[in-house]
Every structure is written in structure tokens, then in C-alpha cells.
Amino acid sequence: MDFPKGLLKVLLLQLLLQISTSLDTISFDHSIKDGDLLFSKNETFVLGFFSPGTSSNRYVGIWYKFSKDLVVWVANRDNPVNDTTGVLTISSEGNLVLARNNSLSLPLWSTSVSVSSSSNNTVAAQLLDSGNFVLVQENQNILWQSSDHPTNILLTSMKLGVDRKKGINRYITSWNSNNDPGTGNCSLRMEPNGSPQLILYKNEAKWWRSGQWNGIQWGGIPGMTKNNVFNISFVNNPDEISVRWKVLDPSIHSVIMVDGSGQIQQLVWQGPQHGWVAVWSAPMDACDSYAKCGPFGNCNPYTVSGFNCTCSPGYEPNSPEDWDIRDGSGGCKRQEGSISMCGNDEGFVRMDHVKVPDTSAIKLEMSLSLEACEEECLRNCSCLAYAVADVRNGGTGCMTWYGDLMDTKQFTEGGEALYVRADAIVSAQNTQKSGGESSANNKKLATILGVSISVTSFLIVAVLCWVRRRNKGRRGQPKLLQDIFSGSRSREDLPNEKDVDDQGKADLPVFDLSTIVEATGEFCSANMLGHGGFGIVYKGNLPDGQEIAVKRLSRNSGQGVEEFKNEVKLIAKLQHRNLVRLFGCCIDKEERMLIYEYMPNRSLDWIIFDKNGRSLLDWRKRFQIIIGIARGVLYLHQDSRLKIIHRDLKASNVLLDSSMNPKISDFGMARMFGDDQIEANTNRVVGTYGYMSPEYAMDGLYSTKSDVFSFGVLALEIICGKKNNFQFEDSSLNLVGQIWDLWIEGKALNMVDLSLGQSYPTDEAMRCIQIGLLCVQENAKDRPTMSEVVFMLGNETTVQSPKKAAFSFKSSAPDSSTSRGASSVNDVTVTVIEAR
Ligand SMILES: *[C@@H]1O[C@H](CO)[C@@H](O)[C@H](O)[C@H]1NC(C)=O
Numbered sequence: 001m002d003f004p005k006g007l008l009k010v011l012l013l014q015l016l017l018q019i020s021t022s023l024d025t026i027s028f029d030h031s032i033k034d035g036d037l038l039f040s041k042n043e044t045f046v047l048g049f050f051s052p053g054t055s056s057n058r059y060v061g062i063w064y065k066f067s068k069d070l071v072v073w074v075a076n077r078d079n080p081v082n083d084t085t086g087v088l089t090i091s092s093e094g095n096l097v098l099a100r101n102n103s104l105s106l107p108l109w110s111t112s113v114s115v116s117s118s119s120n121n122t123v124a125a126q127l128l129d130s131g132n133f134v135l136v137q138e139n140q141n142i143l144w145q146s147s148d149h150p151t152n153i154l155l156t157s158m159k160l161g162v163d164r165k166k167g168i169n170r171y172i173t174s175w176n177s178n179n180d181p182g183t184g185n186c187s188l189r190m191e192p193n194g195s196p197q198l199i200l201y202k203n204e205a206k207w208w209r210s211g212q213w214n215g216i217q218w219g220g221i222p223g224m225t226k227n228n229v230f231n232i233s234f235v236n237n238p239d240e241i242s243v244r245w246k247v248l249d250p251s252i253h254s255v256i257m258v259d260g261s262g263q264i265q266q267l268v269w270q271g272p273q274h275g276w277v278a279v280w281s282a283p284m285d286a287c288d289s290y291a292k293c294g295p296f297g298n299c300n301p302y303t304v305s306g307f308n309c310t311c312s313p314g315y316e317p318n319s320p321e322d323w324d325i326r327d328g329s330g331g332c333k334r335q336e337g338s339i340s341m342c343g344n345d346e347g348f349v350r351m352d353h354v355k356v357p358d359t360s361a362i363k364l365e366m367s368l369s370l371e372a373c374e375e376e377c378l379r380n381c382s383c384l385a386y387a388v389a390d391v392r393n394g395g396t397g398c399m400t401w402y403g404d405l406m407d408t409k410q411f412t413e414g415g416e417a418l419y420v421r422a423d424a425i426v427s428a429q430n431t432q433k434s435g436g437e438s439s440a441n442n443k444k445l446a447t448i449l450g451v452s453i454s455v456t457s458f459l460i461v462a463v464l465c466w467v468r469r470r471n472k473g474r475r476g477q478p479k480l481l482q483d484i485f486s487g488s489r490s491r492e493d494l495p496n497e498k499d500v501d502d503q504g505k506a507d508l509p510v511f512d513l514s515t516i517v518e519a520t521g522e523f524c525s526a527n528m529l530g531h532g533g534f535g536i537v538y539k540g541n542l543p544d545g546q547e548i549a550v551k552r553l554s555r556n557s558g559q560g561v562e563e564f565k566n567e568v569k570l571i572a573k574l575q576h577r578n579l580v581r582l583f584g585c586c587i588d589k590e591e592r593m594l595i596y597e598y599m600p601n602r603s604l605d606w607i608i609f610d611k612n613g614r615s616l617l618d619w620r621k622r623f624q625i626i627i628g629i630a631r632g633v634l635y636l637h638q639d640s641r642l643k644i645i646h647r648d649l650k651a652s653n654v655l656l657d658s659s660m661n662p663k664i665s666d667f668g669m670a671r672m673f674g675d676d677q678i679e680a681n682t683n684r685v686v687g688t689y690g691y692m693s694p695e696y697a698m699d700g701l702y703s704t705k706s707d708v709f710s711f712g713v714l715a716l717e718i719i720c721g722k723k724n725n726f727q728f729e730d731s732s733l734n735l736v737g738q739i740w741d742l743w744i745e746g747k748a749l750n751m752v753d754l755s756l757g758q759s760y761p762t763d764e765a766m767r768c769i770q771i772g773l774l775c776v777q778e779n780a781k782d783r784p785t786m787s788e789v790v791f792m793l794g795n796e797t798t799v800q801s802p803k804k805a806a807f808s809f810k811s812s813a814p815d816s817s818t819s820r821g822a823s824s825v826n827d828v829t830v831t832v833i834e835a836r
Contacts, residue, residue: 026096027124031089033101034058034081038127039065045072045131049086053179058086060098060109061181062131062146064253067269070276072131072153072255073146076109077181094123096135096144111135111144130157151181154245154256160198161190161235161242170242174260186262192241195359195389195399200282202262206290208283209407212359212399213243214416215390220288220355222414224280230254230266254279261781285638286787287409294318294331295404298354301787302412302638307795312405313349313430314338314422326795331404339423342381347427348374353415356387357405364389366397373398374419385420509584511595516540516586520550529602530652539598547598548583552591568594574644578632580655580665599663601656604718608651614721614753619760621660626715626768627793628662629654633711634786636664637704645702649710650691651717690724690734694806695780705780708789709806712775719768721753736776740805743773768793773802 023039026032038047047062050071057080061071075088076098085101086108094115097107113135115123122138132155133146147158150172154160162169174184186207191199198210198218211220213234218224224232231246245266247254253269255276263283267276282288286308287299293309300308309328317323318330340346368376370388377383377400385405389397408418422430519540520527529537529549540548568585575581586593604625607613617625629649636644646653646664653666693709695701713724716739724735735751742748748769749762771792777783782803784792792799 024128025124025126026088026090028090031087032060034084034086040127040129040131042129044129045127047127047133049081049084052175052181053177055080055179057082057180058084059181060086060088062127062133064131064269066272067276070153070255070267071181072151072155073133074151074181075146077151077175078183079108081108090123090125094137094143096125113143115143131155132157151175152184152258156245156247156254159235159240159242159244160188160256161196161240162192163240163242165239172256172258174258177260184260186258186260188256188258188264190241190243191360193360194362195364196236196241197359198243199360200258200262200264206358206407207262208264208288208290209358210282211355212389215392219416220409221282222411285785286791291329291331291407293328293408295406296332297328298351298408298410299328300410307791310410312351312408312420314420314426326791335426339425341421341423345424346378346421347424347431348377348386348419349422349427349430351408351418351420353411353413354418355407355409355411356399356416356418357385357401357408359399361403362399362401364397364399366390368396368398370395370398373400376400377419377421383421385418387416387418391416509595511584511586511593513586513588513591515542516550516593516595518543519548523552540595547600549596549598550586551594551596553593574636576632576635577661578628578663579635580663596665599655600658601660603652603665604654604656604662605651605723607656608718608721609723611755615755617660619756619765622718623764623768623793625654625656625660625662626718627790629664629714630711630786630790630793632662632664633707634790637707637786643704645704646707646710647702648691649707649714651714651723654714693780694778701780703780704785705783708775708783708786709780711786711789712772712783715768715775716751716772719753719765719772720751721755722751736805739769740773743769743802767796767799770799770802773805774799776805777803778806779803 023037024041026038032038032048034049036048039045043065045062046065046068047060049058050061050063050068051058052071059071059077059080060075062073063069063071081098081100083100086098087101087104088096088098089104091097091107091110095113096111097104098109099105099107115137123135123143125133125135127133130147134142135144136142147155148163148166148168148170150158150160150170152172152174154172158170160170160172169189171187171189173187176182176184186200186202188198188200191197191209195212197212197220199206200208209220210218212218213236217232231248233244233246235242245254245256255267256264257267258264263281265278266280268279269275270277285301286292287301291297293299296312296315297309298312300310307326307328309323311317311332314335315332316335317328318333322328322330365373365376366389373386373388376398377386380400380402382402383400384403385401387399388395389399405420409415517523519542520538523536523538527539529539536552538550538552540550542548568582580599581597583595583597585595601607607617633646633649636646646666648666649664653664655663655665657663691710691713693702693706696706696709713736716735717724720735720739722735739748739751742750749766751769752760752765771784771789774782774784774792775789
């Protein structure tokens, strides 16, 4: 066994020489100075010194070679080097240390592992192709690795969670700011107690939770299911509880990131032009705020009233006064007059489609069935609720709750069943309700739901494969999202394209051209209602007397076909009282038309920008129109399966029915988004000046917040009865600029339409202006979401102060558009502007 010492030395030296000549390794004789870079073998990842944002401090970090701006790991996040003399080297103890060149004995950062019985020349640090930076001994024993110490980002190679063997808990923590990668306030951690869940903390308080792992997915994220692109691998055994987001296609680069505002995002690389695009983020809606409705409260994000809280069956608000002012955070208590729930014929009331309450303090017994679980809970009088732990195989395992039920959320579909203990009276009432006939109805409903879900997914596939056809032939570029969600499916899984088209038609009535020609009097100009985005709208009468609006798409508009298909498929699915209903379509050779319900009062612009029209709208009506539009947009943004951004919200796209209820029209430009995508980038800016958010007009960046901006402009126009005539540079001439100036002086009410006289509640008007100004804030992040807007409109809560509104796009505005002349640009949907 005894090697001659000399030979061993020679071998080692050779090995180390080999290592030290490769670019991916730091060894005792190869340090990294500020300015040097280390590349992983396949050159995906780079390690080196960097300065974040506008800071001049130096940090050692790892980033993708193609995207220097997203630093995925930082070594010395809390201890920057304040000059460029930093060196990353292997210390004499065999640790990786970062220090300034002239004070190597005072490391700013170190791996701090105890390397037993060895010295520095047997240890090296290597940057792997996975982005993991490892400190290894010559026997390949890993002493330390960066993936055990994540910063704010989880790479697909990293696990988040508890490793009991190593005694570590890996979690990600936000940066302090863009200029400071130091440990921030928000962190995403695995909660191993009870039934494991991911919890996002903000300032050490629970901020959002994923819900428990139910065997298939996180219970609180029903939309995040297994797909052909991403796969969540969850491990729960005595040694480890961890989760990893994997991508199945190695050419896709994706990360999970937590930011300082308390958002988690899954980002996917979309090439240098588009950058990192978020495909999922949390929290998403009001009910994602932890314990929004307090103990025993249930939070429903989709209520008409805008108030989200109800109490669990058998419970009532703790403080009805708070409840009245729409504050549910105090939660609920046992109903007044309820009887004992201990051996007194009590039972359980089933709540369906919920995110079950916080599971960190539950009792978990995986061996029990649902029936045994009920018995178990019934037996112990302090047990307040139960649910299955694993939804696979018809539901197994038993979770029982003993304390407050915290953070229950109501879904419209998906979610799990929770059984809440209730006294004999309450449980009898609820069994009656759900007995006999209604359970048959439930079955029927389930079938309908099932069908509608499969139709929806079918539509998604249909649109995706249509998008894919368009994108065919793009080579050597990162996969675009559409391709990602469709492309990795095998061909056999997809219905062939002919089927898709046939099905698409079958979903909604197709009218014969002859019927439409007759209904509109051969498109008689007397029947013309106006110009829509892509064509002329006519009034028509069907033989049965039904009045219709026919949108005839311009044949030579060049973009009609795509928008048409998009519109048909989307609108067919969307039904809301504040959206115009699509009756059907008509396709004949080049001719494409959409058949809508007819709106006798035409569009909002005819009324609010017209002196006589305006006088017909009192304050109450205007307020109802504003809130109706807000609800319609909210529905588009938050519809449970599709997330739709309108992109061309304006007065002429809001129609009014016979009772002056607003209905949003023209979804032609709406893009279908995956459930979880929040922002996308486009080359072609589509929209109307005056309503366009700066980030959209300037950079082609659109998100739900661009619609919020347009909504804000629209709301202000309705209040003031004036058009936001958009002029480049000269803010004093446009409505938003004027309101903002007066707002600063505290005189915003001067802008309220004079035709309202004194007959309006000044505080409500002031609040509406304030909400409008919040929506048109320059920075998209500052703008509220539509659900917040609906909430603020519907409740007399205090509304925060807006920051500066965006009312001029500096001189970097595209030249081609200025030359069109401001007056014509205002009215017409501007379609082709190349951003960047
Ligand atoms: C009921 O369950 C709780 C929580 O598991 C336990 O502490 C308590 O001892 C149980 N009580 C009875 C009577 O079994």
C-alpha cells in the first residue's frame, strides 16, 4: 500500500497542472483576481467579480454567459470588496477564500469547512456545467458546494429544502436592492413541519404559502401542474424534504427567483431581445396574502362585491364592525348560540375546491383512509378539521387540525376538500343541502366542468399549434414560450391541424355569408355603426328579429386573419356581463366577420366626448360604468385558465347596453397568455396613443399593468368628460398631465366634468381621480392590479398617494409615429411600430 512518496508527488503535480490549466478551476496555484473569469466546461456559466447596478462594490458571482445581468449566485453577498484588489483563492487550510490582495489573512468570505488531514494542494474548486461551484478533494469528495448556499435564485440543478444528513436548510433570500445583493427581507423556505409546504416570508412574517404537497402538486397552486416542459420533483423522506424545478429540455434555461417586493417568479430565457420572461409568479391575487381573512376565514379572490372574506361553516365574523368596513383580517369565531361539538352529534361540513389551511401544525398520519380520518378527528374533541394528505389513488393519508384554521382560500376549480367540524345543527343543515337531488346536480356539474376544461385545453393546443406553425423554421434561437409549451409534445399527442380547425368552428355558430349580407342590407352604409380596429362595424337584423353587430374585417389590413382567429377563439370562451358577447363568425373565402350582440347605445366615446351625450350621464352612472369596466378587465386578467391582456382599452372599445352598462369589446389584439405569465415583450406595438403605457409605447413591454394604465386614462376621461389628447412632449395639453398638475395643488376636482354641476359626492369623485392617477403612474410596478382597483372602487378604504403620472414619452419616442401628426394618431389604433 505504501507508495513511494516521490511518485505520489509527481502524480499529484501532474493532476493539478492539468486542473490549473483548465479555465473552470481554481487551485492552490491558480487564483482568480478581479477581472479574471472562470468558465464552466460547456461555457454556459461564468464566475467572476462584478458590480451590481450602479454600485461600485465588487462581489464574486456566477451568471449565465449569455446574460450578464442575472447573477444567479453571489459568494460574498454581505461583505463586498470596496476596490478591485479582490482575490479568490484556496487557503492553506484548503478553504476557498475571498480577500483583498494586501490582506489575505483577513478574508471577506470563506467556505469555512474543516478539511481534515489534508492541505491546500489536494483541494480545488470547479465551476460545473450545472452552475454549481464545488470545492473538491482529490478523491472527488465534495467539501462544499454553492448549491447548498443559494442566494436569491434557484437553478434547475439546485434543491430547496431540508437535508437532515448534512444538517442544512437551503432557501433563497432576496437581494437588498438591485445595487446590493446583501441578504434581503424576503425568503422562500421549505416548512418541514406537519405536511411540508413552501412558505414565502417577508420580514420574517408569513407572506404567502404554496399549500401542502398533495402527491401531485402544491395544493395552493392548482394551475401549476406537470407539463411537458417543467417538472417539480418533490422528495420527502427521513433524510430530506426538498423540491427541485427541473426542465425536461436541457436547451431551456429557467430559474426561480425571489425579489425584495415579496414575489417569486419562474423566469425563462427568451433570447437577447426578450431577455428573461416570467412564466409564473406568486403571490398572484388578494387571497394569496397569508391569512388575509384571519383564523377560520375563507378567502375568495373572485367576488362581485370585491370583499374577499367569508367564514367557515359554523363560524361568524369576530368583529362584524370590521367586516362591515371590509376588513376581514380579524377572522371568525364559533357562531353565537352554537352547541357543544364534543360527543353531541356533531359532524363535518365539506368545503370544496379550497387551498386547505396552513398545515405546519397539523397531525399527519399517512396510513389512514378518509373514513378512518373522520373517525380519528371525531374522537378527539379538539380536532377542528380534517382532509386527505395525498390526493392520488382516490385520496389517502390523514391531516387533522387542532388550532386555528389559517389561510384557507377558495378556488373556482381545482383545489381540495376540507372537512370542518360543525355542531349537530350546522352539520344537519349542510347535509340536507347536499343530499339527494343536488348530488345528482353536482355530478352533472362535474361533467360539464370536465367537458369545459377539456375544451379549454383543446383551444390552447389549437392556438399553440397555430402559433407554432408561424414560428416554424426559426433555428438556433432560444425556444419561445409558445414553442416551449407546445413544441416538446410529441406529434402523436396533438390532434392534427385539420381536426383543430373543424373543432374550433364547431364551438360557435358559423353564419352563412348570404345571411349576413341580407341582415346588413348588403352592408348598406346607413347601417354602419363605426370603424373598429380592423374594419367596419354594421348593424344587422337576423330573420328572427335578433339585432346583431357585424364586424367586417378589412381584407387588405394584412393582419386581419391572425387577429380574427385569436378573437374568435378567445371571445367564444369569455363570458362576463361587462364583456360584449360574441354570437358567431362568418368566413367566406377572403371575407371574415364577427357577429356580436348589438349594443343600442353604441360606444362610450360617442357619449362622454359629446356635449349632449355627457349631460345624460350623472355621477352614479359614470361611477357604475367605471366599476363595470374595471370588473370586465379584472375578469380578463384573472379568468381562471387564461390570462388575457386587452392591449387596446379605450372609450371607443367600451360599448353600452340599453341600461348603459359598459361592455368591453374588441379582443382582437388580446394575446393569450399562459396562466402564469406576467409580462411579455413584443416587437409590434399595438394600441392607441393616449392610452398606451410608457413601457409599452417605448419598449414594447406589455403586461396586465399596461391595461391598468389604459383603464386609468379611461376612468379619468369619464370623470372629466374630456379626451386625453395625446401630444408628444407637451404635457400641459393632455388630460392626464393637467389632472396631475392640479392634483399636486390639491385642486383635482376642478377637472370634474362641469355638466355634473354640484350633483356629485366630492369625496367619491376625489377617490376615483386618485385611483385613476394610481393607474397611470409612470412605473408599472407602482400601479395597482385590477383586483386592487376593483377593491378600491368598491370600498371606502384609504387609498395611497399616487406617484408621478406618465403623460409624456420623452423625445426617444419612435419618429415614424410623430410624423403622423398627433390628431390622427389619437383616434386610430396604431399598429406597426417597431420597438427597438
Ligand atoms: C387530541 O389531540 C391533541 C393533538 O394531537 C392531543 O394533544 C390531545 O392529547 C388529544 N386529546 C385526546 C383526549 O386524545
